Amino acid sequence: MIEFQHVFKSFGRGRNILADVNFGIEPGEFVFVSGPSGAGKSTLLKLVGGLEPASRGAVTVNGHRLDRLSARTLPYLRRTVGLILQDAHLLFDRNAFDNVMLPLAVLGLDRATAATRARAAMEKVGLRGKEDLSPIELSGGEQQRLAIARAIVGRPAILIADEPTANLDHDSATRIMDVFRDFNRVGVTTLIASHDTALMTRYARRTLRIDAGRFEDIAGVPA
């Protein structure tokens, strides 16, 4: 479902952030990406999401080599991937519900169907009753959950989240991780960047670790 073959990534003439990275993720896996700050976790996720090209090597997602996709096809593939990036990019000029409706606009659903799906997504992340609030009126944890609702409303096969629990207290972090685990249990392939060892100990079955250009594929949590 996600495959990296001899993937290198550098920015401009800079050092390789990723150097000869190889791994495969099967449908339905739950995988963490770990490593110190600046190691390249976000970069790896952006490569999977098609937001950054590899400098060398092949990134394959859902059977498509991203470097061979036309500019017209890439958006279709992106719709199968739900991205939750570090900056949630919520829109503060509209309410929480309309933030979740946004990705559905391109799917051509009628308004009633889209609204039903948006309500279900908000319910799933525990934001029922907050539909009319602006994102600015939500707590940090609620904003994270709103970003998750927006990422899942299009029913992606793959969920990618970059430090989704950063800056949250233990209870909020656990709640967010439980949301991911529930999606994973119904078959959504899940890839989460984190350097929260306590969380990983609790949830990780497999960890891709990046540290100073070295890449390791570890069953469970790094020692």
Ligand SMILES: Nc1ncnc2c1ncn2[C@@H]1O[C@H](COP(=O)(O)OP(=O)(O)OP(=O)(O)O)[C@@H](O)[C@H]1O
């Ligand atoms: N667009 C860019 N242009 C130039 N350098 C970049 C760019 N994006 C990332 N980098 C560099 O690549 C390296 C890896 O960054 P990345 O954001 O992937 O790390 P990270 O492991 O996610 O870090 P953190 O845990 O702090 O979020 C950093 O040295 C960063 O400065």
